[in-house]
Amino acid sequence: MEDKAQIQEAIKIQGEVVRKLKSEKASKEQIDEEVAKLLELKAQLGDDGKTQFVLKTPKGTRDYNPKQMAIREKVFNTIIRCFKRHGAETIDTPVFELKETLTGKYGEDSKLIYDLKDQGGELLSLRYDLTVPFARYLAMNKITNIKRYHIAKVYRRDNPAMTRGRYREFYQCDFDIAGQYDAMIPDAECLKIVHEILNELDLGDFRIKVNDRRILDGMFAVCGVPDDKFRTICSTVDKLDKMSWEDVKKEMVNEKGLSEEAADQIGEYVSMQGGMDLAERLLQDHKMSQSKQACAGLSDIKLLFKYLQLFHVTDKVVFDLSLARGLDYYTGVIYEAVLTQAGTVSAANEAQNDTNAEESVSVGSVAGGGRYDGLVGMFDPKGRRVPCVGVSIGIERIFSIMEQKAEASPEKVRTTEVQIMVASAQKNLLEERLQLISELWNAGIKAELMYKKNPKLLSQLQYCEEAGIPLVAILGEQELKDGVVKLRVVATREEVDISRADLISEIKRRTEA
C-alpha cells in the first residue's frame, strides 16, 4: 500500500507537469512525452488511476472493527472495574500538548514525537505517553495528591510492527497515585492491582519482577561504575531480557568503556532473584551494604514484600536485580509483569526486534511501572515535588492475546447485545412491528427489526442466527387477533405464545444472565 501511495503522489506531480506544459502552450512533442510518462505511472496502479486516492489508514494505524471493539470493551471494563474498586478517579487531557511540554522528557526517543504543522499559533505535538501530561496537569492545577487512571491513545513515529501488535497509534492505560505518603503502601497497591487485573483477564500464568532504582545505582557505585555512567549502564542492564549476559557485558565493556572487573561484579548481582530473603541477604552483603542508597532500596523492598504478603500476592512476585526499565524518570521501586506461558511466542519474537523499552520491555511484558518522585517538579515553577507511583497496563499486547484467543475459540464474539428481533410471519405487518419494537425499546429491551416492509421470515431468523440474537418475537395475523406474540428461542427453535401484557417481563426473564 505504501508503494501505491508513492505512485499516487508521483501521478499527482506528473499531472501538474502536464498541466503546466499545456498552459504554457508547450510543443505537442514535449506534451506527448510527459503524458506518456503520466500514463505509465497510472498503468502501474493497475486500475488506470481511476482511484483519486488510496483507501487506507495512515502507516502504523488501524481501524477497529466491531468484533475488535467488543473485545476491547471487555478488556477495558475489567481493567476499569479494578481501578474503580481501588477508588481511582479518572481524568482526560488533550491529544496534543504544547511542543515545549514534551521537550526534554523522553531523551533519544524525542525523535519519535509527532509534531503538528505550524499553521500559525502555538507549536503542538501529539502526546507520547500519558505520564508527562499527567505531571503537567498536576503542576498546572497545583494538585498534590490524587489517585487517577487515564486510558487514552498515544502517538509514536516508531517503526510499526503491526502483525505483532505494535502501532504508531496505541492505547495506554495508566493508574497512578500521587502524594506524600508512608513508604511502600501505594507502591504495594499498584502491584496488587496488576495481580488482580492479570488474574481476572485470565491470560495464563505471570510473574511480577520488582527492583529499585536506588539498588541499581548503589550496586553500580559499589561495583565501581563512574557516576556519569549510571544511566547508560542501566540502559544496558535493561537489555538483559532480550540479550544474553555475554552480549550485555560486551556492550558494557566495549561500547561503554566499563572495566571488565566492574562488569563481572555487576554480572554477579544481576543474576540474583528471590524474595524478601534476598533483600535481607543483600543488606548483609559486605559490598552492597556500603551504599546508603542500596540499603534504602533494600529496606523498602523488604517492606514491600511484607505488605504483599498481607495481600497474598507474593506467589507471583520476584525480586529481580536484573530489572532496570527504560525510562529515566524512575527514582525508586520499579516493576514489570511478564506472561510466563508458552503461547506468547509471537510476543517473544517481537521483543527481539524491539527498540522501545517502555512498550515491550521483555518477553511477554504486559504491565510495568514504578516510582517517579521528580517528574512533577520538572513542571512546577517552584520545583515543588509531588511523589508519584504508577503502573501502565500493556493493553495493546493484551488486546492481541485476547483477539487470538477469540479467534481460536469456537464461541462467536457477539458485536451487539440485542436480546430480541421483532419479526413478522406475513406481509404488510411493518406498522405492527414498528409499534411493538417501540414498546420494547421504551421498556429498555435491546431489539432490532429488519428495515424492509415485507421481509421473509426465513431471512429474519437467519439474521438472528448470524448475529447471535437469542429470541424472536413473531407477529402474524392470528397472533394479532389473539393479542399474543409468538416467542421463539433461536437456539432450540422452541416457540410459545405469550400475551402482549406479559411479553416484556418474559423477555427480561429469559435474557437476564
Added chain:
Amino acid sequence: MEDKAQIQEAIKIQGEVVRKLKSEKASKEQIDEEVAKLLELKAQLGDDGKTQFVLKTPKGTRDYNPKQMAIREKVFNTIIRCFKRHGAETIDTPVFELKETLTGKYGEDSKLIYDLKDQGGELLSLRYDLTVPFARYLAMNKITNIKRYHIAKVYRRDNPAMTRGRYREFYQCDFDIAGQYDAMIPDAECLKIVHEILNELDLGDFRIKVNDRRILDGMFAVCGVPDDKFRTICSTVDKLDKMSWEDVKKEMVNEKGLSEEAADQIGEYVSMQGGMDLAERLLQDHKMSQSKQACAGLSDIKLLFKYLQLFHVTDKVVFDLSLARGLDYYTGVIYEAVLTQAGTVSAANEAQNDTNAEESVSVGSVAGGGRYDGLVGMFDPKGRRVPCVGVSIGIERIFSIMEQKAEASPEKVRTTEVQIMVASAQKNLLEERLQLISELWNAGIKAELMYKKNPKLLSQLQYCEEAGIPLVAILGEQELKDGVVKLRVVATREEVDISRADLISEIKRRTEA
C-alpha cells in the same frame, strides 16, 4: 494565557539575539541594549521569566478533571445504552487520516483542518468529523450495511469559544445506519433515538425539526433559483435560525444575485411549519407539485410521520421548511433537535457568533443529521453507492448543560464509587487494615484506605465525608479480639459491630442501589 505564551516566545527569540551578539563579540553597548529588551520582556511575565515553559493546554483545548469526567461518563452511558438498545455495533478509526482522504469533503471549512508536520512519509491530518472516516471505512472494507455508533474526539482550528462550550478538540457522538433499505424506516429510527436520548438526559423540552434536501431543491427550482445557485442559496436559508428573514433575503438578493421575486417566493415557503398535514397540503400546492424532486421528498416526509406516529414521538417533531443544515453531502431527509426552554441562553448567545453550521446550527441545537446517500461512493473506486442516514448528538453542548446543572444542584458529584473506607481507631494497625482491604477487594468491594501507618480516626472520617464514601469499617484492638469490625454509616454516624464472616454480605446489602 495566550499573551503569556506570546511573551515567552518573544523572550526565546530575544534570548537568541543576545546569545548571537555575544558569540559574535558585538559591542557592549549593543549587547546591553538587547539585554535590556530581554529583561523588559521577562518583567512582563511577572515571575522574572523563571518558568521554563508556560503551563497550559493548547489553545481551544482543556483537561477534564475528575468531576467533569464523572458527568461525561454518565452522559456517555445514557447515550451508549440507547445506541445498544437499537442494536448498534461500534467501530473506531485513527485520530489522523491521510490528508487526501479529507480533501474535498468540507468545502470552505477545509481551512480549519489540522495538518501534521511533514516528518517524512505520508501527509496526515487530524480527523475533522467522524462521518468522512466512516465513509472511508465502509468503502475500504467494502461494507454495504452496518448500524454503528462512534464516539470520539475531532479537531477543528476554529475560533474557540470555550466559556460557551466550543473547543478545538471536542467529542462527536454519531449513530449511522448504512444500507439499501425500504424508505424512511432507518430514518424514523434515528429520530426515535434522538427522542429517547433527549428524554432520558432530561435536558428540558425540545423540538425536532425535519425537512428534506429534495424539498428544498424542488422549492428552489419552482421559485426560479438557477440550478447552479441551489447550494449557495441553501446555505443562506440555513442562517434563518440566526438571522431575520429580512437579512436572509438581503443576502440572497444583494450578495447572491437572486431576483427579489424568487426570494419572496422562497420566503413564503420557508415560513411554513407543520406536520403530516403540511406535507399533504404542499403535495397539492400548484407550484410545489410541479417539482418531481419536491414531491418525492414530501411523500417521504408523509411516510416518516406515519412511522413516527407508531413510535409515539410526533409531539416533538415538526416539519419545518426553513431547516437547511450546513453540510453539502445531505441528499434526503434532514433533521435537527433544539432545546426550547429558557436556561439555554448561553447556548443562544453562542449561536449569534457561530460560523460553524454543523456544531451549533441553531439556538440550543443538541442533535442533527440526515440522509447522505452519495458520500461512500466518493471513496469507492467504482463509485458504488451505500445509502446512509445518521444522527450526531451534540455532546459538548450537553456536557455544558449537565455541568451547569451539577453546579447549581446542592448534591455533590461523586468522582469515585468507593463503598467503604477501611479505617483504624488506634495506632499500629496498618497490617490489619491491609489484610482486611485485600479481602474486600477480592470480594469485588470498592474500598480505600489512607496511605499512612497511623492515620487519625478523625481524618479518616473526614475524608469519607468529603469523598461521599457511605461506609467505614473501623478496626480497633477490641474488634480484632472479638473477630468483628465496627461498621459506621457516615451519614447517620450509626455504628454496629459485624462479624468478619458477615462483613462482605453486609456491605453489599447496604450499598446496592
